[in-house]
Amino acid sequence: MKVGAMKVEINGESREIDDDAETAVELIRDGLGLTGTKLVCGGGVCGACTVHLDGRPVASCLLPATALDGHALTTVEGLGSTPEHPFQRAMMAHDGLQCGFCTPGFVMAGSAFHDRWRAENPGARPDREQVTAALSGHLCRCGAYEGIIAALQGACAGEFDEPAGAPPRVEAAAKVTGSARYTVDVTVPGMLHGLIVRSQRAHARVDRVDLVAALAAPGVSAAVDLLGEDRTVRYHGQPIAAIAASTPATARAALAVVAVGYTDLPAALDVTGAEGAPVVYTDKAQRKAAPSSAEGPPPLPTWWDGNVRGPATISLRGRRAVRMLDAAAERADPGYLAATFRTAAQAHTALEPHATLADWRADGTLTLHASTQAVAHLRDAVAARWKLDARQVHVVAEHVGGGFGAKTAMTTDTVAAVELSRAAGAPVRVVLDRAEELIDGGSRPGTRTELRMLTDGDRLTALALDTYGDGGVSIGSQVAALGAFGYGRGPRRLRDFDVVTNIAPSCPFRGPGGAPFAWAVEQGVDELAHRRGEDPIALRRRWDGNRKRHALYDTASALPRWRNRGPAASGTGRFRRGVGVAAANWFYFLDGDTRVALTVRGGRLLARCAVQDMGTGSRTVIATAVGEQFAGVDVDVEIGNSDGPHGPMSGGSRTTPSIAPAAVAAARLLREQLRQRVGGTAAGADGVRTASGVRAWPEVLTTCEGALVTGERGRDRGGFLVPFLSMDHMRIGRGMSGSVQVTEVEVDTLLGMTRVLRVWSGLAVGRIWVPRLARNQAEGSVIQGVGFALYEQRLHDPNTGEILTSNLEDYRIPGIGDTPEIDVHFYEQGWEHVPGGGIGLGEVATIAVAASVGNAVHHATGWRPTELPIRPDRVLEGLAR
Amino acid sequence: MTAFITAAATIGEFRAGGTDLSERRRSGRSTGPLVDLTGLPGLAEITPTPDGGVRIGALVTVEQMARDLSGYPALAATAAALATPEIRAVATVGGNLLQHTRCTYYRNPAFSCVKSGGDGCPARTGVAHHGVADDRGPCVAPHPSSIGMALLTYDAVVEVSGGPARTVAALFGDGSDGTRDHQLGDREILTAIVLPPPLPGERGAYERATSRRFAEWPLVEAVARISVTEGRITTVRVGVGGVAPVPLRLVGVESLLLDGAPDGPLAAAAAAATDGLRPLPHTAYKLPLLRAVVLDVLHRALTGPDQDAAGAPRP
Numbered sequence A: 001m002k003v004g005a006m007k008v009e010i011n012g013e014s015r016e017i018d019d020d021a022e023t024a025v026e027l028i029r030d031g032l033g034l035t036g037t038k039l040v041c042g043g044g045v046c047g048a049c050t051v052h053l054d055g056r057p058v059a060s061c062l063l064p065a066t067a068l069d070g071h072a073l074t075t076v077e078g079l080g081s082t083p084e085h086p087f088q089r090a091m092m093a094h095d096g097l098q099c100g101f102c103t104p105g106f107v108m109a110g111s112a113f114h115d116r117w118r119a120e121n122p123g124a125r126p127d128r129e130q131v132t133a134a135l136s137g138h139l140c141r142c143g144a145y146e147g148i149i150a151a152l153q154g155a156c157a158g159e160f161d162e163p164a165g166a167p168p169r170v171e172a173a174a175k176v177t178g179s180a181r182y183t184v185d186v187t188v189p190g191m192l193h194g195l196i197v198r199s200q201r202a203h204a205r206v207d208r209v210d211l212v213a214a215l216a217a218p219g220v221s222a223a224v225d226l227l228g229e230d231r232t233v234r235y236h237g238q239p240i241a242a243i244a245a246s247t248p249a250t251a252r253a254a255l256a257v258v259a260v261g262y263t264d265l266p267a268a269l270d271v272t273g274a275e276g277a278p279v280v281y282t283d284k285a286q287r288k289a290a291p292s293s294a295e296g297p298p299p300l301p302t303w304w305d306g307n308v309r310g311p312a313t314i315s316l317r318g319r320r321a322v323r324m325l326d327a328a329a330e331r332a333d334p335g336y337l338a339a340t341f342r343t344a345a346q347a348h349t350a351l352e353p354h355a356t357l358a359d360w361r362a363d364g365t366l367t368l369h370a371s372t373q374a375v376a377h378l379r380d381a382v383a384a385r386w387k388l389d390a391r392q393v394h395v396v397a398e399h400v401g402g403g404f405g406a407k408t409a410m411t412t413d414t415v416a417a418v419e420l421s422r423a424a425g426a427p428v429r430v431v432l433d434r435a436e437e438l439i440d441g442g443s444r445p446g447t448r449t450e451l452r453m454l455t456d457g458d459r460l461t462a463l464a465l466d467t468y469g470d471g472g473v474s475i476g477s478q479v480a481a482l483g484a485f486g487y488g489r490g491p492r493r494l495r496d497f498d499v500v501t502n503i504a505p506s507c508p509f510r511g512p513g514g515a516p517f518a519w520a521v522e523q524g525v526d527e528l529a530h531r532r533g534e535d536p537i538a539l540r541r542r543w544d545g546n547r548k549r550h551a552l553y554d555t556a557s558a559l560p561r562w563r564n565r566g567p568a569a570s571g572t573g574r575f576r577r578g579v580g581v582a583a584a585n586w587f588y589f590l591d592g593d594t595r596v597a598l599t600v601r602g603g604r605l606l607a608r609c610a611v612q613d614m615g616t617g618s619r620t621v622i623a624t625a626v627g628e629q630f631a632g633v634d635v636d637v638e639i640g641n642s643d644g645p646h647g648p649m650s651g652g653s654r655t656t657p658s659i660a661p662a663a664v665a666a667a668r669l670l671r672e673q674l675r676q677r678v679g680g681t682a683a684g685a686d687g688v689r690t691a692s693g694v695r696a697w698p699e700v701l702t703t704c705e706g707a708l709v710t711g712e713r714g715r716d717r718g719g720f721l722v723p724f725l726s727m728d729h730m731r732i733g734r735g736m737s738g739s740v741q742v743t744e745v746e747v748d749t750l751l752g753m754t755r756v757l758r759v760w761s762g763l764a765v766g767r768i769w770v771p772r773l774a775r776n777q778a779e780g781s782v783i784q785g786v787g788f789a790l791y792e793q794r795l796h797d798p799n800t801g802e803i804l805t806s807n808l809e810d811y812r813i814p815g816i817g818d819t820p821e822i823d824v825h826f827y828e829q830g831w832e833h834v835p836g837g838g839i840g841l842g843e844v845a846t847i848a849v850a851a852s853v854g855n856a857v858h859h860a861t862g863w864r865p866t867e868l869p870i871r872p873d874r875v876l877e878g879l880a881r
Numbered sequence B: 001m002t003a004f005i006t007a008a009a010t011i012g013e014f015r016a017g018g019t020d021l022s023e024r025r026r027s028g029r030s031t032g033p034l035v036d037l038t039g040l041p042g043l044a045e046i047t048p049t050p051d052g053g054v055r056i057g058a059l060v061t062v063e064q065m066a067r068d069l070s071g072y073p074a075l076a077a078t079a080a081a082l083a084t085p086e087i088r089a090v091a092t093v094g095g096n097l098l099q100h101t102r103c104t105y106y107r108n109p110a111f112s113c114v115k116s117g118g119d120g121c122p123a124r125t126g127v128a129h130h131g132v133a134d135d136r137g138p139c140v141a142p143h144p145s146s147i148g149m150a151l152l153t154y155d156a157v158v159e160v161s162g163g164p165a166r167t168v169a170a171l172f173g174d175g176s177d178g179t180r181d182h183q184l185g186d187r188e189i190l191t192a193i194v195l196p197p198p199l200p201g202e203r204g205a206y207e208r209a210t211s212r213r214f215a216e217w218p219l220v221e222a223v224a225r226i227s228v229t230e231g232r233i234t235t236v237r238v239g240v241g242g243v244a245p246v247p248l249r250l251v252g253v254e255s256l257l258l259d260g261a262p263d264g265p266l267a268a269a270a271a272a273a274t275d276g277l278r279p280l281p282h283t284a285y286k287l288p289l290l291r292a293v294v295l296d297v298l299h300r301a302l303t304g305p306d307q308d309a310a311g312a313p314r315p
């Protein structure tokens, strides 16, 4: 619809606008270039697009552009280019953000609430219920809610009327003012817009992809085929082709005229793996090409039976384990337990969608702006795929709006953008929409686990796990295998299967396999403790040889909420409270090749590394690690560019234990170099000791412009677990991280709603580099665990295989009102063999959360949930039994 | 008046706050021209009527209703509980009543069904977890309008430009017409809702069953209005949503309570909430849930919200 000329006051300035955008968000972002306002859900659910219309927050994705006519529009940019609003300052001080993609929306809603609140309730502090209700139209996938709540309360109470000191997160100001640029915000002159043609069939041979009509459409510059050599689509939504056009609208119009000819093949749409079902992969080559959802080492080769792949077996006297379990079942041993646990597929759905802007120049250079967790790895993967010299490829990701594992590999947006840019001879940007993001933008596979365990009380005497992964066309579910790493060395048989179907694939998601593993095993342990009438922490302490976790058990069992918890199912009212515990461990990965370059520039230090920050705080960790060695010096950090010295991918919790030691090494080298330059006798954190006294670093730096060193990550004391194996720069270090969660829930036995009230999260990950950011990440891990436990469930249509949960209304992630009070406890010992003494935490902190919720629900009600998510209908059905 | 005639004569779909329509335009369920109603005069106010009731203009926002209808606590509570603050700020009462179904299949351009102008209903053989608990026709999507449900419990009159005034029940029909979400003609403009005066000492309560705390569409929802005179329930009205292709009023539950004592057994009355309902295979769970939600709103309407504190024993 043509808007015609409108008069709008934009950020205080009267403007005449003539734009044919239909919704306000398109006008604001594309027409006016005010990219602080984000588009995420397009459906009024997430609040990322919030602006003020005449001072009141509204969702600009649903607001007709015409509704602006004659009104005043304020975007986040209108609040000022420096964080001047008290709520912006409070967000920085309380670190109410991680990736920052949701932040401008929260800032707009929170600032409006703040202004109104203070006018109506001067001096008062709003309670948690009031601020969460006010922000209930906003979603944060990173789960920075605790900081946001504290920030809004503090700002309303007048605690941030003056500028505060430096925020804990170095790039916070850019994120709260909306000036942080993400890939979706980057435009370059002559840029085209790419869209992806996706399969309308679950399983079909593609006989024809007719791009002629699309190429003839006005504004269209390129069309490319994306289908593999076997010309087969195996899931509804699979990419087939892509087109690039001058505007999003012309691209959409062209997309509609691409003709695809299919010959339907029978599709396997349910995960029973039943014999006689249509087969997804018919030969070895196809199976080898199947995508994988495993993190780290590739899935072990194993055999296939129709759609069932596996088992991939890990055994410790496996046959003996099975014999013992059979005998125990036979004699009805009270220490024997058999149960089936199910988890749903969980979508990553980072708020910034997958996006790539590719610019393939005639001179052979290829520059990518990409929303990626791995600038360096993506550069290498792109160079390999298109047979370029890695020096010709540059990957830039200044800010990344979340990833959680879905942005570690090269994804369709990148392939399409590169191909289109090459074909068009122009820069092309491809941005997935929310539906695409929720279809194949990434998910954790669903699982079914058959658990059998036996105890004599003192230890886990035998264990058998059979897990069937449900990752659509993807393989690599590794759940049962994790049983090799905990609760002693008793006999066990651990078997992992994949049941493939013609459904969109999964990919690695924060602690892959860990959460479904804990859901089954940690509930099994709890159930055995319950049957024995024993404290579940005491039982774990006996079974668990991990010393770091013992320290966590000690603290957890001393918590008043644990000590006072009473017997299971002792409540009688409508609302029943319960407290549950669960534990987890996780691998310690690192990138041993990481290097950080450090330069003296303008009297400051500049650190560079080809790492990226998707909200986990890489910039801040480097700045802190360097800053600790150079008192009083300002440290700038340049990351998010593959041209920097090699950096780790942000996956497998490896970022911090890779970059922090490298940064410290660089700082030490530089200190030494500077000491020599100024002829000092020794260098310390405060400065260089010379004959005439200590010369402080800020002063020394002014005389050493340009000094440059590169620090290396180096090895751990005692080396790595697999000394010779480095997979794509990744190494497995010695030791496992540990976590223990104590969770309190309230179950509404009338309406079936489960609320998580409080979580104590104990983490044994060694030294914490930046406490506030680490806590934020740990809190976010809890919130994603709560989502996995209670709400999140990817669903597909059983007849067509189409993903139904393709918007944020139907795919439910936790909101701010679902945030428990979270108490994070760090146990900092036990990692002395690692330089710097600490490792990553993003994965271990989320794994046990759902299991602790399940155990708490059991403690509250006497009913044990076995299937995720714990929906109201399941609760009511369970309680009625 | 001429403004209304011009608007009605302009070909296109009407747009008020646009919160439903914009989403459907993105998903391709609304194409073609639009006619903005926002400029129409006199529709954005709540005005008292001579008999002590109110006239709510069609462009009055949900936020205004939540704020300014304290004499109608059940309606105000319903308005306050739906969607998000950002949506309530612009969503209008007219748009709320006339919004289209939220059925996942309907909003997904890959599917077609009776409601989107095609045939059949893919939800019936697909995922119908959110479907109706009373199968009344070809479409099994519950009606989305929470406000429509609340208005059913008042003897509200819907005023229409270009057509006769009608009751809220008539606006929606009986749920057997699967092709549409309401029975307003294409060129008819809803102009206002007229409410009779509140009941003496009227109390109200609203509740929805969801997984999450805020901003989630209800599995089922219910609203109750009750007035008690001299120790007897003299008026009781119960409306429910999420149950049928149209909002429902539960006359059966009401009649069991009428004239009874306010501390009488509520559970028996609430149990009647599901009498005669024909659930789908996937929505049988909604029957106990519906009885529970109805029990909850009755209880709260009679005893006040403070009784809902955590841990309070239920009747």
Ligand SMILES: Cc1cc2nc3c(=O)[nH]c(=O)nc-3n(C[C@H](O)[C@H](O)[C@H](O)COP(=O)(O)OP(=O)(O)OC[C@H]3O[C@@H](n4cnc5c(N)ncnc54)[C@H](O)[C@@H]3O)c2cc1C
Binding pocket: A043, A044, A045, A809, B013, B014, B015, B016, B017, B018, B019, B020, B021, B022, B037, B058, B059, B062, B081, B082, B083, B084, B087, B090, B091, B092, B093, B094, B095, B096, B097, B098, B099, B100, B144, B145, B146, B147, B188, B189, B190, B191, B215, B216, B217, B218
């Ligand atoms: C996250 C979210 C959660 C929500 N939860 C709920 C909920 O729990 N309960 C609930 O009831 N709603 C809910 N909604 C829906 C919301 O209430 C509606 O979108 C809104 O009320 C529609 O009003 P509008 O003015 O924006 O309508 P529009 O989008 O402008 O119009 C909607 C439809 O009504 C027609 N129309 C509007 N006004 C008139 C008129 N005066 N005369 C004739 N035709 C007219 C239009 O042609 C259009 O077809 C939710 C929405 C979102 C985004």
Ligand code: SF4
Binding pocket: B101, B103, B104, B105, B106, B112, B113, B114, B115, B116, B120, B121, B122, B123, B124, B138, B139, B140, B141, B178
């Ligand atoms: S329930 Fe109604 S709207 Fe949904 S698919 Fe069936 S007919 Fe269409």
Ligand code: FES
Binding pocket: A038, A039, A040, A041, A042, A043, A044, A045, A046, A047, A048, A049, A050, A059, A060, A061, A062
């Ligand atoms: S993008 Fe507008 S609410 Fe999500």
Ligand code: FES
Binding pocket: A097, A098, A099, A100, A101, A102, A103, A139, A140, A141, A142, A143, A144, A351, A401, A402, A615
């Ligand atoms: S900080 Fe909120 S989505 Fe990342």
